[in-house]
Amino acid sequence: MNEVLAFDWGTTIVGVLDVHTEIYTAYRGAAKMIEGAKRVLSAEGTIVSFNGTACDLPRLFDLLQLCETETIKSTHDDMLxxxxxxxxxxxxxxxxxxxxxxxxxxxYYIGDEVPTVPRGVTDECEADNWHDCYMAAALWKKWKRGELAR
Incomplete structure (x- = not known):
């Protein structure tokens, strides 16, 4: 099964949520953020974001000092x-x-309630990042099931 990773870039964090396992990883600090960017850009399958085309992906390319015209291995589904x-x-x-x-x-599509942040998410920065990854993944799953409508 190809991996599906929902991701979100923040000024001090790259968050990655494995959509199949629901395991979230926070990559914090310069070296870890590079590790997170590499994980996203080398994923084989699908990467999911919200506004990733305009913001998150360019930031990951910057972290890795890559040109934005470089190709990525995965399909990118930008839920925005x-x-x-x-x-x-x-x-x-x-x-x-x-x-x-x-x-x-x-x-609009799912409702206001977002599940409780999982154990192991250590602070507000990680919680906000997890929420963004989670919401993008939830929208993606609903879209893949054909359940998003006007």
């Missing part, structure tokens, strides 16, 4: 783009609409 295209299908010749942020998009 996917959910925005579902809610506001693009009109030919117009710019796509990027909808609201992750919290509002998650609430």
């Amino acid at each position: 783009i996917i959910t925005s295209n579902i809610r506001w299908p693009p009109d030919p010749g117009t710019d796509p609409i990027n909808g609201p942020g992750l919290d509002a998009t998650y609430a």
Whole structure:
């Protein structure tokens, strides 16, 4: 089975949630963030983000001092783009609409309640990062089941 990793970049953290096992890993500090970036960019399968195309992936490329035109091994599913295209299908010749942020998009499709942060998540920074990874993964799973609609 190909891996599916939901990821989120923060100024001091790269978080990775294995969607199949629900194991979250926080990579904190410069050396660990590089390790996390390598894990995401070398994944074989699918990587999942929310606004990763515009923000998170470029930051990971910067961490590894790679050019953004470098190819990644995996498919990247950016749930901001996917959910925005579902809610506001693009009109030919117009710019796509990027909808609201992750919290509002998650609430629209799934509800306001997010499960309790797992044990081992040590502080608020990791908890926020885990939430972002978790919500992107939850949206992705619902999309893959064909359950996201306007």
